[in-house]
Amino acid sequence: MVxxxxxxxxxxxxxxFDQHYFETHAPMTSKIPGLRKMxxxxxTGSPMGGEGKYYLMCEMYYDSHDALKAAMKSDEGRASGKxxxxxxxxxxxxxxxxxxxxx
Amino acid sequence: MVxxxxxxxxxxxxxxFDQHYFETHAPMTSKIPGLRKMxxxxxTGSPMGGEGKYYLMCEMYYDSHDALKAAMKSDEGRASGKxxxxxxxxxxxxxxxxxxxxx
Numbered sequence: 001m002v003x004x005x006x007x008x009x010x011x012x013x014x015x016x017f018d019q020h021y022f023e024t025h026a027p028m029t030s031k032i033p034g035l036r037k038m039x040x041x042x043x044t045g046s047p048m049g050g051e052g053k054y055y056l057m058c059e060m061y062y063d064s065h066d067a068l069k070a071a072m073k074s075d076e077g078r079a080s081g082k083x084x085x086x087x088x089x090x091x092x093x094x095x096x097x098x099x100x101x102x103x
Numbered sequence: 104m105v106x107x108x109x110x111x112x113x114x115x116x117x118x119x120f121d122q123h124y125f126e127t128h129a130p131m132t133s134k135i136p137g138l139r140k141m142x143x144x145x146x147t148g149s150p151m152g153g154e155g156k157y158y159l160m161c162e163m164y165y166d167s168h169d170a171l172k173a174a175m176k177s178d179e180g181r182a183s184g185k186x187x188x189x190x191x192x193x194x195x196x197x198x199x200x201x202x203x204x205x206x
Contacts, residue, residue, distance in 0.1 A: 004150065005160070007110075041200035044168075047107065047175060047184075052198055057108070065147075072150060081150075095155055097144035 001036070002062045004072075005095040008088055010055040020087050021056070029060065029080040034071045037061040055091075068096065104139070105171050106164045108198040111191055113158040123190050124159070132163065132183040137174040140164040158194075171199065 011017035030038055039059045046052035062068040071077045084092055114120035133141055142162045149155035165171040174180045187195055 003144065005144075005146075040203045041106065041108075042203055043108075043198045043200045045199050047197050047199060053196065054198055057198075057200060093156065094150050095146045095157055095160075096148050096150060097146045097160060100143045100145055 001099050002065050002068050003097050003099065004060040004062070004068055005097055006058045006060075006084065007054050007093045007095070008056040008058075009053055009091040009093075010051065011088070011091055014055070017055075017088070025080070025083050025087065026058075028076070028083055029058070032060075032071045032076045032080060033074050034062055034067045035060055036063060065096070104164050104166070104202050105168050106162045106200050106202065107171055107175075108200055109161045109163075109187065110157050110196045110198070111159040111161075112156055112194040112196075113154065114191070114194055117158070120158075120191070128183070128186055128190065129161075131179070131186055132161070135163075135174045135179045135183060136177050137165055137170045138163055139166060168199070 008017075026038070026040065029035075037059075038061070041057040041059070043052060043054050043056060062071060072081065111120075129141070129143065132138075140162075141164070144160040144162070146155060146157050146159060165174060175184065
């Protein structure tokens with residue numbers, strides 16, 4: 001499957017971030033047409049110790065690259081992207097990936 | 104579930120990296136006791152265009168933080184960690200995460 005990965009660095013105010021993320025951004029994103037599955041991972045630390053650079057990861061699954069492209073161009077996709085930029089534009093790294101295998 | 108996430112930046116020599124990763128490192132990692140699932144994702148780009156910073160992601164699932172700790176201390180876990188540092192020490196970012204939900 002194809003997935004869009006959003007990786008967020010630690011926000012200055014975690015409480016404000018979480019409130020906006022879980023109450024506004026995630027519900028908005030979950031409405032994007034073609035989205036098959038959405039998995040949110042809270043980063044709790046690093047095996048080397050310390051909290052590390054990243055705070056949260058969201059993986060959004062689509063059937064294909066074309067489905068992902070269509071999703072990002074949809075009204076819901078644009079609204080979610082605009083919202084992400086407004087509350088976390090300086091924190092977010094976006095990637096597109098293909099899962100190769102599951103063992 | 105708890106997952107250990109390894110995120111690799113683009114290697115200088117992708118062919119050498121892939122060969123070592125898929126023929127040596129991944130098989131070694133898949134033998135770590137307690138590992139429930141291992142998902143490798145090839146990063147194909149960024150929605151903003153360009154190839155982005157990262158090349159590959161591996162997600163390794165465990166039942167709990169304790170199971171993950173035990174896995175990293177096992178002989179197989181130490182061997183995998185040592186191998187990762189030797190072929191990709193300057194490329195790798197490691198994170199521990201908790202999946203919050205699946206929609």
